[in-house]
Amino acid sequence: MKKVSILAIKYIVYGVMVAISIVPFYILFYLSVNSPSRSYFESMNLLPDWQFYNYMEAWKQSNIGLSIFNSIVITVGALVLLVLLASAAGYSIARFPNVFNRTVFIVLLLCMMIPAIIVTVPLYTLMKDIGGINSRWAMTLLQTSTMLPFAVFLYTSFIKSIPKEIEESAIIDGCTHFTAFWRVTFHFLKPVNSSVVILAGMRIWNNYDQAIFFLQDSSVRTIPLAVSAFFQKYGADWNLMAAASMIGLLPAVLLFLFFQKSFVKGITTGAIKG
Amino acid sequence: MTRFMMYMTFISLLFFGIVGCSEGNSTNSTSDNDSEGGEDVENQEDVSLKLFTGKVETVDLMDELIADFESANPNIQVEQEYANDASNVMKVKFASGDVPDITTVITQDYMDQDRYIDLSDESYWDRILPSIKELNTDIKTGNTFSVATNVTMAGIFYNKEIFAELGLEEAQTWDEFVSNLETIKEEKPDVTPLFLPGKEVWSLGHLVEFMAHGEIKQELGISDSRKAFIENEKEKLGFSDPEGPMAIFAERLMELQDKGLINEDALTASYDNQKDAFVTGNAAMISQGMWVMGELLDIDPEVAGRIGFSPYPPLKEGSKPVVLSAEDSKYAITSASEHPEEAKKFLEFLMKDENVKKYSEAIKSPPSFTDVDADWGPIKDETNAVLESAVNIQFTDWPSGFSGDDNGRMVQELLAGKYDGSDLTEFAQEYAETWNKAWESTQ
Amino acid sequence: MYSLLNRINTRLHLFMTVPAALLYGIFFIYPLIQGIGISMTDSNGVTEPNFIGLQNFIEFFNDDRAKGALMNTIYFAVGSAPLLNIFGLAYALFLDQNIRGRTFIRTIVYMPAVISPLIMGYIWYFIMQPQRGFLYHVLESMHLGFLNGNWLADSSTALNVIIMVNVWQFVGMTMIIYLAGLQGIPGELYEASKIDGAGYLARLRYVTIPMLYPAIKINVVTNIIGSLAVFEIIMAMTEGGPGYATESMSIFIMRMMYGSFTGYSTAVALIMFVVIVIPVFIFLRATKSKEMEM
Structure with a gap:
């Protein structure tokens, strides 16, 4: 009996969590299928007009198919690089804190706190000089770099909490510390990798501040830029904007669904012991 | 592009090249790419x-x-x-x-x-x-x-049907404008006499630009007033003057708020709300530019027959109504x-x-x-009739550090009650200071 | 030759920070060094700048609007960072259990973080509007109409509303890091403590929380940094208004930068850097001793 009531309480809590989180999505959806005259609530009438035509219109007007492609190229590219560079750096910093590594860590940590707006003009000059304006490659590297401090910080902290012993057997087998990391330690970092992918991925996916400067051509626009095209000098096309946002949300949610699998109890537990 | 491929390969080489457990060769060829890239591919013809x-x-x-x-x-x-x-x-x-x-x-x-x-x-x-x-x-x-x-033009859009029903005429003076609004408020309590979309700072900035600065623009004429704005001729602009355009503007706007002639949510209402209120007849007048026309018609094509367009009423006695034509x-x-x-x-x-x-x-x-x-x-x-009858004014030449949006934010503060209980000349004073500071920064 | 390669190879692990440092050096440090110099000039982004020493930094302390922005930012961070951590940890603990529909709930809870803050701000604007908002009608229909108000127009409540929305949106991010941390706790520790007869709360106190220190550290640090740099959510909800009542440091800096106060904006950005560094380092110091204890 007690068990049942605990379970009931749990599900009530979950219900509340879900309800709180889902309301705004309902609003977004509501906007996305309404006719242009309904961009607010007149009454408790919560049923939209079911105007799914908005989606076609938004797709067509913003060319969001191309934007999704660009966003995916940039996000995936940056995430692959980020996981490789940051985990390697995190390992080196956590395990071998020599002067160089410690300096790198402190500099990264400090730079994370410097408002990035300071570098706007010099960064633009740099991007121009290396042909990085309107280039997906340049944007990919820039996004990797922007998320590096956070990712390195995350990896360093977690690697410190993983016992050194796990690499030792590999080293006895003739691996160097370097190869032991990629072959052994890296696999223990699955939940951390997922966190980095999910958290940094979301930031890169939504990046607007830098994209607006470096992706000005319509062929390289990302989703936030495509959505922002519905904001005009005076006013906005709310319904189309909402429809475009809903479309742009889908790949990001799929990414999350895929990576959140690693947050399952027991992956690392047994392994650390073994 | 190729430069980036190089960075990429360099970085990935450092990793994948050596990940086997046997020995690996690290190609230690850090070439510093400092030379200028991005040469223009220039053909004589293309x-x-x-x-x-x-x-x-x-x-x-x-x-x-x-x-x-x-x-x-x-x-x-x-x-x-x-x-x-x-x-x-x-x-x-x-x-x-x-x-x-x-x-x-x-x-x-x-x-x-x-x-x-x-x-x-x-x-x-x-x-x-x-x-x-x-x-x-x-x-x-x-x-x-x-x-x-x-x-483009901007002025007061009004609901012709309401005006006809209540027998109102387009206002030529400030008093007439207020009395029109008061009549609407009395006769039609459900209708907002003047609807301000104050969430959009640009729309409040326009009130400053067209009504307050409108006084300066009509007094000096287009080219002299432009010169006064651009060269910051303080006496001519008279921003800090207690009898000047900014002080009067603040007083007039407060009058509208105190008498309940503008919407209660004037600070948070959006441009969409304003358009909707106008189209549905819930607002009798709005201050907007011609750019709003297409959007009003999108909401309800029928609205075309109800839209009237009139100039902004003058703030000072003896001044003329103005319309933006720019x-x-x-x-x-x-x-x-x-x-x-x-x-x-x-x-x-x-x-x-x-x-x-x-x-x-x-x-x-x-x-x-x-x-x-x-x-x-x-x-x-x-519109053509209005352009002929009213004084045509231009957009303001702002100092680059003090945009129309900044003006709107100052009006928001005014509406939010920052100067309540204090002399409204303080608003004018602050306005003048902010303007001067912005102007000096690019000299 | 072989031995040289061998030596490189066996020491490679010491230099695994190099690629990251290189990339970051190119894209941040190098532009930063160029950018910092501007803070000591009267640069307006258009005409030739003049060196004016520390005048910009002094100016900050006489600038009421800037100080207002600083206070708003601190208020926002003091409100946001603890709430994000408390709720993030609670969410993670709840959703770390073996329960049906866990994936679904995690996804739903995380989803708000996926929407760009700009759009999220507008969605909340549609919820919170007086008379025309979703919440207004919900409260009316529940006969709670007296609770309605125009919170975003009121300087004293607007920032609280924004804090609430911020916590609501990013609680999923904090949760993710706590979830990752929870994966690293060996199950044996729980079993051992169970045998010792420890209840849920005791296990939380003596096993879970201490084992979560890396996650707590990351979350607190990134939340302090993130909250003190708040920009988009405020831009979308109030644009810093009414007037300047909710303007944050980042918004102020951005406006000064593209207004004609580029030099000044850089100086304010450096002041903001100091404002962020202090609490972060105090926190890191404080937790260092905790970590030692373990």
């Missing part, structure tokens, strides 16, 4: 132009026009780039030397720095309204650094352009009557060309 625009709503239309231009001029390619925060992006572009050939971002600072080329000898000027040419002329040098294809859709060619002749050719193409007509009808804005007869909207005749 010319590539860059157009940078902040008008996101016209990007597709512009692409169509560009396609037409390119098929007529196969040796010239025009690449359109755009951004929502175009003025910010342009500032960075100028600072870092990545300058487009043609742009819609045109400010006094850059004129002062000779960043644009003079267009005054172009052939299209004969066809453009003289007042628009005057507005495109730089006060300091007398050069014409930009050209505008369209005109340049819209401006272009300039940058002096950094390597192909000014081709850029001029492109502008000439945009100025062709069929293209101006196409553009004007698409954005529902009157053309600035006397020889183009575009069907831009349903209240064309009324």
Whole structure:
């Protein structure tokens, strides 16, 4: 009996969590299928007009198919690089804190706190000089770099909490510390990798501040830029904007669904012991 | 692009090349790539132009026009780039030397720095309204650094049906304006007499720009008032004057708020709310520009018969009503352009009557060309009547550190009660200080 | 030759920070060094700047609007960072259990973080509007109409509303890091403590929380940094208004930068850097001793 009531309480809590989180999505959806005259609530009438035509219109007007492609190229590219560079750096910093590594860590940590707006003009000059304006490659590297401090910080902290012993057997087998990391330690970092992918991925996916400067051509626009095209000098096309946002949300949610699998109890537990 | 591939390969080499457990070779060839990249691929024949625009709503239309231009001029390619925060992006572009050939971002600072080329000898000027040419002329040098294809107006839009029902007339003085609003409030308690969308700082900024600055503009005339704004002739502007335009403006606006003649949520209502309120008849009057027409008609095409357009009432006694009549859709060619002749050719193409007509009808804005007869909207005749009867004023030449949006934020503070209980001249004082500080920063 | 390669190879692990440092050096440090110099000039982004020493930094302390922005930012961070951590940890603990529909709930809870803050701000604007908002009608229909108000127009409540929305949106991010941390706790520790007869709360106190220190550290540090740099959510909800009542340091810096106060904005950005560094380092110091204890 007690068990049942605990379970009931749990599900009530979950219900509340879900309800709180889902309301705004309902609003977004509501906007996305309404006719242009309904961009607010007149009454408790919560049923939209079911105007799914908005989606076609938004797709067509913003060319969001191309934007999704660009966003995916940039996000995936940056995430692959980020996981490789940051985990390697995190390992080196956590395990071998020599002067160089410690300096790198402190500099990264400090730079994370410097408002990035300071570098706007010099960064633009740099991007121009290396042909990085309107280039997906340049944007990919820039996004990797922007998320590096956070990712390195995350990896360093977690690697410190993983016992050194796990690499030792590999080293006895003739691996160097370097190869032991990629072959052994890296696999223990699955939940951390997922966190980095999910958290940094979301930031890169939504990046607007830098994209607006470096992706000005319509062929390289990302989703936030495509959505922002519905904001005009005076006013906005709310319904189309909402429809475009809903479309742009889908790949990001799929990414999350895929990576959140690693947050399952027991992956690392047994392994650390073994 | 290739440079990035190099970085990528370099970085990935460092990793994948050596991940086996056997020995690996680290190719330690850190080449420092400091040489300048991005050389222009320049052919004698083919010319590539860059157009940078902040008008996101016209990007597709512009692409169509560009396609037409390119098929007529196969040796010239025009690449359109755009951004929502175009003025910010342009500032960075100028600072870092990545300058487009043609742009819609045109400010006094850059004129002062000779960043644009003079267009005054172009052939299209004969066809453009003289007042628009005057507005495109730089006060300091007398050069014409930009050209505008369209005109825009702003004033008070009102609901004709309500006016007819209550027997109201368009106000010629401030007292008449207030009495109209009061009548509406008494007779129709459900209707908001004047609806302000105060979430949008630009709309509140417009009240300053057209009503408060309108007093200065009508007193001095267009060219003298432009000079006064640009050179910050403090006596002529009289911002801090307790009897001056800013103090009176604050007093007038507070009067409307105190008497309950504006919407209660004037601080948070949005532009959409304003349009909806007007179309549904829940608001009798709104302050807007012609750009609102198309959107009102989108919500309800029937509204066309109900829209009346009148000038802004004067704030001071003895002044006249004013209406904004100013340049819209401006272009300039940058002096950094390597192909000014081709850029001029492109502008000439945009100025062709069929293209101006196409553009004007698409954005529902009157053309600035006397020889183009575009069907831009349903209240064309009324607008012309207003333009003839009221004093025509221009946009304000802001100092670049004090935008129309900043003005709107100061009006928000006013409406939020920051100066309640204190003398409203304090508002004028603060306004003058902020303006002066911004003006000095670019001298 | 072979031995040289061998030596490189066996020491490679010491230099695994190099690629990251290189990339970051190119894209941040190098532009930063160029950018910092501007703070000592009267640069307006257009005309030639003049060196004016520390005048910009002094100016900050006489600028009421800037100080207002600083206070808003601190208020926002003090409100946001603890709430994000408390709720993030609670969510993670709840959703770390073996329960049906866990994936679904995690996804839903995380989803708000995926929407760009700009759009999220507008959605909340549609919820919170007086008379026309979703919440207004919900409260009316529940006969709770007296609770309605125009919170975003009122300088005293607007920032609280924004804090609430911020916590609501980013609680999923904090949760993710706590979830990752929870994966690293060996199950044996729980079993051992169970045998010792420890209840849920005791296990939380003596096993879970201490084992979560890396996650707590990351979350607190990134939340302090993130909250003190708040920009988009405020831009979308109030644009810093009414007036300047909710303007944050980042918004102020951005406006100064693109207004004609580039030099000044850089100086304010450096002041903001100091404002962020202090609490972060105090926190890191404080937790260092905790970590030692373990």
